[in-house]
Amino acid sequence: MKNTIGVYGLGVMGSNLARNMARNGERVAVYNYTRDLTDAFVSRYAADRIDPHYDLESFVHSLKKPRKILLMVSAGAAVDSVVESLLPLLDSGDVIMDGGNSDFRDSNRRYQALRKRGIHFISVGVSGGEEGALNGPALMPSGDWEAYRQVAPILEKIAARVAGKPCCSYIGPEGSGHYVKMIHNGIEYADMQLIAEAYQFLRERVGLSLGELAEVFRSWNETELKSYLIEITADILSKTDQDTGKPMADVILDKAGQKGTGKWSSQEALNLGVPSTIITEAVFARFLSALKEERVRAEKHLSGPAPSEATWDKEYWIDRVKEALFMGKICAYAQGFYQYKVASESYGWSLNLGEIALIFRGGCIIRADFLNRIYQAFREDGALPNLLLAPYFREKANQYQSSLRQVILKGVEGGLPLPCFSSALSYYDGYRSSRSAANLIQAQRDYFGAHGFERIDRDGLFHAHWLEPDNVTRSVKLK
Secondary structure (H helix, E strand, O other): OOEOEEEEOOOHHHHHHHHHHHHOOOOEEEEOOOHHHHHHHHHHHOOOOEEEEOOHHHHHHOEOOOOEEEEOOOOOHHHHHHHHHHHHHOOOOOEEEEOOOOOHHHHHHHHHHHHHOOOEEEEEEEEOHHHHHHHOOEEEEEOOHHHHHHHHHHHHHHOOEEOOEEOEOOOOOOOHHHHHHHHHHHHHHHHHHHHHHHHHHHHHHOOOOHHHHHHHHHHHOOOOOOEHHHHHHHHHHOOEOOOOOOEHHHHOOOOOOOOOHHHHHHHHHHHHOOOOHHHHHHHHHHHHHOOHHHHHHHHHHOOOOOOOOOOOOHHHHHHHHHHHHHHHHHHHHHHHHHHHHHHHHHHOOOOOHHHHHHHOOOOOOOOEOOHHHHHHHHHHOOOOOOHHHOHHHHHHHHHHHHHHHHHHHHHHHOOOOOHHHHHHHHHHHHHOOOOOOHHHHHHHHHHHHOOOEOOOOOOOOEEEOOOOOOOOOOEEEOO
């Protein structure tokens, strides 16, 4: 019997996706460029529906036509190399899927190049990590609709399910699936940093122990904050290190790693002119955390506020931080979904923002109850410009903005860095202000560079004669 799908790449994610497919009834051919991973996979996961291959040609020829191959290799040059090695063995109509964290521009390029060769290319954003790959990830596939229809029965079968609906849906053309995954990861960066700031404030300012913090996060997971990241934070804070007997959180070095997708989200926001400030601050916070040695030295030489002897009402501040955290999350998701909106318009993708929210409800790292609210907001108003203007989120923002201000003020008084809390509030205040200070910036640009400015009382672009001797300045309309 021919295999129904092939998985190229047997790292952790590729291995678990192959096992997931086999468990769900697919006959899966597997192949890895180096033999060692194939041997390890076979020795650990031998199964009737998994067919290991050590030769690329036999791997490809074992597949039912039109062939469907999922690549689970490192993003970048490795994907191009694998695609080139496969092309001589494929026929018109075969489908290559890339399930790695590829740059969406690379996916666009591969889509166009393979289309000319008669080969379908599907970019598949995969979220959920090792556990999700095995038990049900969130999947974000894009490419030709007809090609997606061929692979949909497999992808939807292995995806996580919420209320009977698979967390997998056709995203759009070209590499839009990898774009959606990229911004998903940017939101993830912001979400994690906001949680870290809430943790640090409650521990260092309010004085909660790690045991108390674990209980706080556990209780928050029964509220509107219910999410995977809140759940695992409670679990993390309750763990003890076997070797030292200390809390596990206290033996972990405070240097955050990253794989680049958060940075890509910020770079793309700059390219589109989108104010994804919270995501970007989260990326910068990781950069700053990496300067561990410099920070240790700086602590000895740079002063901060004097220690406070104030007594804290723990219950009061736990509630304020909870509301501040939810407010920050609202603003972070508002920025991420606004970036989806602008990208969709700029690239002609026609992204369904409500469907994207539904995909994120299960399997992925940012899965959370309030994604149902995001879906509802876009279902009720498909032209919604910003989540902050949806009735539910508008009400919560109006209610919780005061708590965010209080937490930031107390954090600043105590010398705590709260980059994402502060960025969320600045974004919120900037978005709700009908009049900003940008008029002065435009005047400065026109003064030193004659860049021109718009006026509030007439249409067109104007330039002022700033260097005239008196205090009255003429402005002339530019052609």
